[in-house]
Amino acid sequence: MARRSTPAKKKKPATRGKTTARKKPGKKPGGFRRLMLGAAMVAGAVSAIIAAGSMLELDRAAHKAVSDLSASSPAPRAPAPRNTSKPPKMDFSKGYDAPNRPGYMVERTPEDIDKSEPDSLPEPRISPVPNVNPAPLPEAQAPANMQLAWQKFATRVPDTGTAPVIAIIIDDAGIDKPRTERAAELPGPITISYLPYATHLPEQVASARKRGHEIMLHMPMEPTSRTVDPGPHALLTSYDKVAILNEMTWMLDRFSGYVGVNNHMGSKFTSDPERMAVVMQVMKSRGLMFLDSRTSAKSVGYQEAEKYSVPAIERDVFIDDADDATKIANMLDRVEHVATKRGYAVAIGHPRDLTLEALNKWIPKMQAAGFIFVPATDIVHRNGIKVTG
Numbered sequence: 001m002a003r004r005s006t007p008a009k010k011k012k013p014a015t016r017g018k019t020t021a022r023k024k025p026g027k028k029p030g031g032f033r034r035l036m037l038g039a040a041m042v043a044g045a046v047s048a049i050i051a052a053g054s055m056l057e058l059d060r061a062a063h064k065a066v067s068d069l070s071a072s073s074p075a076p077r078a079p080a081p082r083n084t085s086k087p088p089k090m091d092f093s094k095g096y097d098a099p100n101r102p103g104y105m106v107e108r109t110p111e112d113i114d115k116s117e118p119d120s121l122p123e124p125r126i127s128p129v130p131n132v133n134p135a136p137l138p139e140a141q142a143p144a145n146m147q148l149a150w151q152k153f154a155t156r157v158p159d160t161g162t163a164p165v166i167a168i169i170i171d172d173a174g175i176d177k178p179r180t181e182r183a184a185e186l187p188g189p190i191t192i193s194y195l196p197y198a199t200h201l202p203e204q205v206a207s208a209r210k211r212g213h214e215i216m217l218h219m220p221m222e223p224t225s226r227t228v229d230p231g232p233h234a235l236l237t238s239y240d241k242v243a244i245l246n247e248m249t250w251m252l253d254r255f256s257g258y259v260g261v262n263n264h265m266g267s268k269f270t271s272d273p274e275r276m277a278v279v280m281q282v283m284k285s286r287g288l289m290f291l292d293s294r295t296s297a298k299s300v301g302y303q304e305a306e307k308y309s310v311p312a313i314e315r316d317v318f319i320d321d322a323d324d325a326t327k328i329a330n331m332l333d334r335v336e337h338v339a340t341k342r343g344y345a346v347a348i349g350h351p352r353d354l355t356l357e358a359l360n361k362w363i364p365k366m367q368a369a370g371f372i373f374v375p376a377t378d379i380v381h382r383n384g385i386k387v388t389g
């Protein structure tokens, strides 16, 4: 926008000057008219900029912020590293339960699981209540009364008092539509995180939101293992800042109504502070929250989010690293343990039969026992509250 409008402002007065001079040579009223015309041009340009809409403004701010990060970055209009107009390269149409399809794949290795699942209770590491009125963006600022996306699309929950709360996030959603739909039928509210390369996203998201669930975007990021594929448009550590921005823009513009992002895979990418900083700049500019899936103990997602005042939370438990009923039950026990001892727990599961069956029974049982299920945004407000006993 700015790059286009600036030369226009410079050129037009020169042309206009000549035209006016031809019509009214040497007359003072011409000067006045020129002044008025100039004012009208400026007013028009300003209106055009305003009309461009806040999202565009925010995107522009993100472009600026990202290009400011490194003087060596190419111009913001550099082409995307891939042809983003191409359909996803993977074929997701071959049935819904192909075990190795990325939409289902849990990338963590047993070593990752050992490292990131300590026996001790996770410490509260919720960021301070985030900056509701953040500092002005370098170029564009949202109107003061405009809610940020993580607030605007949040599912409202009644005051939970001192009851222990549980946030369940079902991610990898959207590819397997029947099972995603079953996830949306779970009692809740829960949070459903959609892969951006799924189809019919606006319809799927509208259906889940209508049932009171909260929505996130499940952003694919590079895993450590080369044998697992995070899917198209995944953020890679080989990308420069502009490439990351381009892929993020593609993903974030696929649908709306989400409160934030959590990483799909990403054990390699989330451990790269420089690139995660770029991610957080964009998150900030779009008013989103970040859930660090913690697919690796080395993830710096939470720390980078804090640096940029992006509301952030972390996953405590993966419900279904193993697609096994007994192991899922054990993980749900762990969720209960964390929620009981710390006051809240954040658990991630996937749209799989065993997981959905287990949650369908477990959620009402836990609700009857006094636990309250909350969306991801509710956890943002919990600043390390501890429940004794």
Ligand SMILES: [Zn+2]
Residues within 6 Å of the ligand: 105, 171, 172, 218, 263, 264, 265
């Ligand atoms: Zn995932």
